[in-house]
Amino acid sequence: MDLYRSHVLVCGGTGCASSESGRIIDNFNELLIEHGLDKEVKIVKTGCFGLCEAGPVVVVYPEGAFYSMIKVSDVPTIVEEHLLKGRIVTDLLYKDHTTSETMNSIDEVGFYKKQRRVALRNCGVINPESIEEYIAFDGYQALGNVLTEMSPNQVIDIVKRSGLRGRGGGGFPTGTKWEFTQKAVGDLKYVACNADEGDPGAFMDRSVLEGDPHAIVEAMAIAGYAVGASKGFVYVRAEYPIAVKRLQIAIDQAKENGLLGEDIFGTGFNFDMEIRLGAGAFVCGEETALIASIEGKRGMPRVRPPFPAVKGIFDKPTLLNNVETFANIPQIILKGAEWFASIGTEKSKGTKVFALAGKINNTGLLEIPMGTTLREAIYDVGGGIPNGKAFKAVQTGGPSGGCIPAEYLDTPIDYDNLIALGSMMGSGGMIVLDEDNCMVDVARFFLDFTEEESCGKCTPCREGTKRMHELLDKIVDGKGTMDDVAKLETLAKTIKGASLCGLGQTAPNPVLSTLKYFRHEYEAHVLDHKCPAGVCSALLQYLVVPDLCKKCGICAAKCPVNCISGVKGKEVYLIDQDKCIKCGACMDACPFKAIKKG
């Protein structure tokens, strides 16, 4: 490996790649050659740094200078100033939202301070397409230790004692799952990785595969040894092209280096793996549907038991874990069960990755110890709500989760606390809602998603989500009755109890939790025909305030449907409510704030 005096790390995750980080890398390489620096400075394409809000992110070592929102046109400045002359380009450094301070080094950035990175430890640190860099950061050591020094039972014992629980949402104890698969009788067994990440806004699995794919390869080989499997499948959606590409590179490199294949480390253990691409159906994240899809059948769930540990892929015992669960395994083996169990709460050990989105300053990926409060996650790591708006609720667990209101902000995050609040951990989506979000509309948004994604096999989910959606449409249009609200609640409880798989069992959660904590908003829609947040357009009116109107006519000029009438300079303008499409363009355009929403 060549040695360089400086490393320039450029984020190559999906977020930054879509804002041209690929061109930024090319530009760096061209300019380094032009300035004769290509032998001194190395450009490294890494996985996601987590702070996607500030992307594209570029970090220059040895200083650790943290440049954010870099454009292709900024590259010459960084090359000429920083790399050639050694002067950090202060203007391009990341600025903290809360303090407006410029951060020189990545270590000073508040977003990273409360985080503890286990599953994401290599994301944004190594080049995911280089097996050497993974090995340099202790990669494949855990596999080596397991194969040469431990029995399968010892491996399962460590995973059990660590207290690791499934990170895909279920929260089932991982070690117990491994033990079930090991004890199941079968001539052939499989290890499978669930990378069918479907929650809108959640992208932790993608980031692990993009930023540290070798960790998954290593962990699956360890799991294969523990349960007695020699073949692994990774089920990943085809809409994650970068993740798929890097994982394939990792598998190929592992094979070339003899870390996959036959007689690994000379111990006689064989393990091989392959990628299976999914078409992006949400239900395929459910384990039995995923297995059906791997077998080439239509992705639909079936009744459990038998569980996959007994009868899985091609009816063979199968260990199925989520990407993030696997990403923790090598660290648990290397650092010990006690180390892992020392992080987190009594019943939820370790750390959890969350995808923070919605009304939040630091949109991105964060990894925090279990037991961190929602407030710390949202305000200390997430940087709070933009534009001085008030926090209303946080939606966790995606379409399967619920909304948690402000009074529970100090709840420590763990599996059981979130379920007690009527939500769930899910895969770790965390969507922050502020005063401008209508909770009925939010519930309707998620119902729209689950109705679309329902596979149709069982009636409660197929029909029930559709009827719930209709009732919500009615309420949002101002045509609902209190009877409809009651019907909605009964329906939600029935679907929760009667559906076949996790999709249907959790689909009513957004409705139930908003009914529990924000019933007054439903009542406002039904009884007062008002949307308190001013979102539901059927219940909105835009009005010109005559006293404030300066008769300038700007609103009328902006109106896309010409429904504002008046005479410039002479008459106060008037909005025709029948024609108005409630787009809000007039309100944005008025320089005198003479148009109000009500």
Place this chain on the structure above:
Amino acid sequence: MKSIAELEAIRKRAQEGVKLRSEKGGVRVVVGMATCGIAAGARPVMMAFVEEINKRELKNVVITQTGCIGACRLEPMVEVYQGEEKITYVKLTAEDARKIVAEHLVNGRVVKECTIGAYEK
């Protein structure tokens, strides 16, 4: 991969390549690379540092650049920071750089004849 030793060998080699990203503290070699420094030949001096440090597999040493230190007539200038101590070397050549790595960084003896004190006498 047939043995743990083989993995360990790759790891040792690969760690050299990434140490920049994890190491804190240690020795900093700061090369003046403003226009004055570059014009006086700072680049070959810095490259000599990079090569020599890598050749000797010195750990805990980072090379960074800085702007004009103010004494342009003494360029190429290099400052070596170690804990609280700072040594300023002036009018360096690539040869001097190699000597500084061998004497100062490896053996801990300051190369007196290249320091600013010796030159200004």
